Amino acid sequence: MLVNALNDRLLDKGCKLTVRMAENKNLAQKTANVLSRIILEDGEYGPGQKLPNENALAERFGISRTTLREAIKTLSAGGILEVRHGRGTFVAEQLPKRSDPSLPELMRMKIELKDLVEVRMIIEPQVAALACTRATDKEIAYISELELEVERLLKMGEDTTDADIAFHTAILRAAHNVFFLHIEPVVRRCLSDQRTLKANESLKKSLLPDHTMIVEFLQKRDVESVESAVRIHLHRLMDRLD
Structure with missing residues (x-):
């Protein structure tokens, strides 16, 4: 019975870890969507403009720096942001057009x-x-x-x-x-x-x-x-x- 109880606890922890990882991934995607809208629709940050540092952005969105980095990776892969080592994160000089279906479709495929x-x-x-x-x-x-x-x-x-x-x-x-x-x-x-x-x-x-x-x-x-x-x-x- 003790072994079964331990197994149940381990399974429960494993399930919680899986759920937590899924939640973090979902939060990173939501953050990427919001940041993308801020750039592409609101124009808060223009082409070539440097974004605030990680601490400032993480505080603004109420997320961890790890989640923020995942969101930035997503937008970097989509051609919206550029990470320049030692210099920071910048909006791409040439942004993809929102009417171009290749970007969102490609990211999902x-x-x-x-x-x-x-x-x-x-x-x-x-x-x-x-x-x-x-x-x-x-x-x-x-x-x-x-x-x-x-x-x-x-x-x-x-x-x-x-x-x-x-x-x-x-x-x-x-x-x-x-x-x-x-x-x-x-x-x-x-x-x-x-x-x-x-x-x-x-x-x-x-x-x-x-x-x-x-x-x-x-x-x-x-x-x-x-x-x-x-x-x-x-x-x-x-x-x-x-």
Whole structure:
């Protein structure tokens, strides 16, 4: 009877923990929805504007900093916010249009990571080629800074996902093509989903030299080489997923 009682208590604790986790996830999503509305509808924070610090936002919404971070991750994956390490959280310079159904639909869909990578393999090499000819020197310098930030975080053993997302989306935006901006959520979702890979750290270390090559060819304005470098980069990623 004692064993049964202990089992019941453990099961009860397990159920409570599961419920609590579900509640926290739901609260994070609600916070993301409210913050999204504040930005997209109310215009309280404009494109490129820095948000208040975590303590201030958490106090405003009456939530924990952990819940706030989950909400920010959701909006970062959706192209609404950008987390810049050491600088804070900013509203994206180019916000997705509310009339564009791809963003909310994509965030709800259950998509295999391989499917997302295949989409990137079709589009991103050409995006990089366009960025090579259309990007300003300032944009290329920013892409280079992001590549160095990914490398720095990796050496420190920290999560590089947000910096990696910023790196690839910066190239996407540097192509200066309105249509390509609509696939930004695909890129963000793909890179965000890589957090779940068991060999995540090993994977990122193996792909880091590709980032260096991409930046080098962008700086040289070498269209053919940067297109090939991006294609090789994504093929390496696909091979690691098999």
